[in-house]
Amino acid sequence: xxxxxxxxxxxxxxWAAIILLLIGLYGMIAKNNLLKKVIGxxxxxAAIILFYVSIGDKRGATIPILDHGHGTHQAIEAAAxxxxxxxxxxxxxxxxxxxxxxVALAILQKIYRVHGTIEEDEILETIxx
Amino acid sequence: MKKTALIIIAVLGILLLRAxxxxxxxxxxxxxxxxxxxxxxxxxxxxxxxxPNIVTAVLADYRxxxxxxxxxxxxxxxxxxxxxxxRTPRRWPKVISPRPNRxxxxxxxxxxxxxxxxxxxxxxxxVVAHGHHxxxxxxxxxxxxxxxxxxxxxxxxxxxALHRFKxxxxxxxxxxxxxxxxxxxxxxxxxxxxxLAYGAWADLLGIxxxxxxxxxxxxxxxxxxxxxxxxxxxxxxDLASGGDLDEGL
Numbered sequence: 001x002x003x004x005x006x007x008x009x010x011x012x013x014x015w016a017a018i019i020l021l022l023i024g025l026y027g028m029i030a031k032n033n034l035l036k037k038v039i040g041x042x043x044x045x046a047a048i049i050l051f052y053v054s055i056g057d058k059r060g061a062t063i064p065i066l067d068h069g070h071g072t073h074q075a076i077e078a079a080a081x082x083x084x085x086x087x088x089x090x091x092x093x094x095x096x097x098x099x100x101x102x103v104a105l106a107i108l109q110k111i112y113r114v115h116g117t118i119e120e121d122e123i124l125e126t127i128x129x
Numbered sequence: 130m131k132k133t134a135l136i137i138i139a140v141l142g143i144l145l146l147r148a149x150x151x152x153x154x155x156x157x158x159x160x161x162x163x164x165x166x167x168x169x170x171x172x173x174x175x176x177x178x179x180x181p182n183i184v185t186a187v188l189a190d191y192r193x194x195x196x197x198x199x200x201x202x203x204x205x206x207x208x209x210x211x212x213x214x215x216r217t218p219r220r221w222p223k224v225i226s227p228r229p230n231r232x233x234x235x236x237x238x239x240x241x242x243x244x245x246x247x248x249x250x251x252x253x254x255x256v257v258a259h260g261h262h263x264x265x266x267x268x269x270x271x272x273x274x275x276x277x278x279x280x281x282x283x284x285x286x287x288x289x290a291l292h293r294f295k296x297x298x299x300x301x302x303x304x305x306x307x308x309x310x311x312x313x314x315x316x317x318x319x320x321x322x323x324x325l326a327y328g329a330w331a332d333l334l335g336i337x338x339x340x341x342x343x344x345x346x347x348x349x350x351x352x353x354x355x356x357x358x359x360x361x362x363x364x365x366x367d368l369a370s371g372g373d374l375d376e377g378l
């Protein structure tokens with residue numbers, strides 16, 4: 001029983017990321033409305049960001065900013081600070097994600113102007129005619 | 130379609146949950162991601178760059194080349210939205226002027242926005258300039274600056290915001306931020322160092338190499354902030370008005 005408890009506590013960050021990822025993927029595949037597909041893509045992105053940031057965490061560690069004070073510099077213990085690399089990667093990924101979301105919304109507006117709808121099947125009908 | 134999707138999701142979910150068993154447990158200091166390069170950054174970056182915020186040190190110094198092109202990606206996204214949505218000039222050019230007293234304007238909202246915007250911009254400048262010593266940096270500060278302009282455009286209208294910050298300058302500055310970043314790197318190249326090796330600025334500025342790293346990072350963070358600010362604002366005004374840049378939402 002305790003093993004199972006530790007098993008769940010030890011890895012539920014991955015579970016949260018996987019569940020979010022599946023919700024996003026389901027939205028991208030199954031939804032008919034293109035805007036909902038874009039929302040699915042954003043949820044997918046959030047899952048990846050959550051995954052990376054949770055990898056960077058260390059138990060009992062603080063944020064990767066050193067106590068500063070020039071001159072009074074001591075040896076740094078790496079275990080006391082969270083891993084900075086995933087934070088760096090996700091920091092840029094978030095802003096780039098917002099920009100790509102902007103491009104997606106612009107394309108949606110253009111599609112709506114041309115076809116009068118953003119429902120996938122209705123667009124396919126107008127293309128066939 | 131929904132059934133196929135559910136089957137795909139179920140299979141993928143089972144595979145991923147099985148794979149998650151082999152991943153290191155949450156918060157393990159000995160996990161593979163935390164034992165190789167990141168320890169070097171944590172232990173040595175202060176010695177090499179004199180910047181206490183290791184995230185900023187890695188972002189703007191060790192991985193500066195990567196960050197330069199992340200900024201280019203943001204710039205390209207802004208230009209793409211402009212190309213897709215922005216309409217060609219009309220036959221009768223519209224006169225852009227602020228209309229603070231249009232019917233339905235909410236005086237409480239507008240007053241609150243007017244009080245908030247300068248505070249947001251001051252805070253954003255602090256986030257950019259103090260990004261070496263506290264959480265912050267160019268991306269975060271740029272987004273806050275962009276949000277302050279978007280707040281102005283939301284509470285008044287887009288025309289009023291554009292009257293303060295003309296579209297021409299928005300686009301010029303968004304390119305200027307990327308160019309500032311690249312120029313800081315090219316100066317290093319010209320002085321016989323690697324691209325974006327900020328140590329080259331030491332002689333030019335008359336400071337030590339360590340301080341040059343810190344100052345070089347501040348320079349590129351300012352470039353990033355300018356680009357992010359302009360692109361966020363440009364994305365909003367184009368998306369909210371469908372490319373017309375009239376009243377908007």
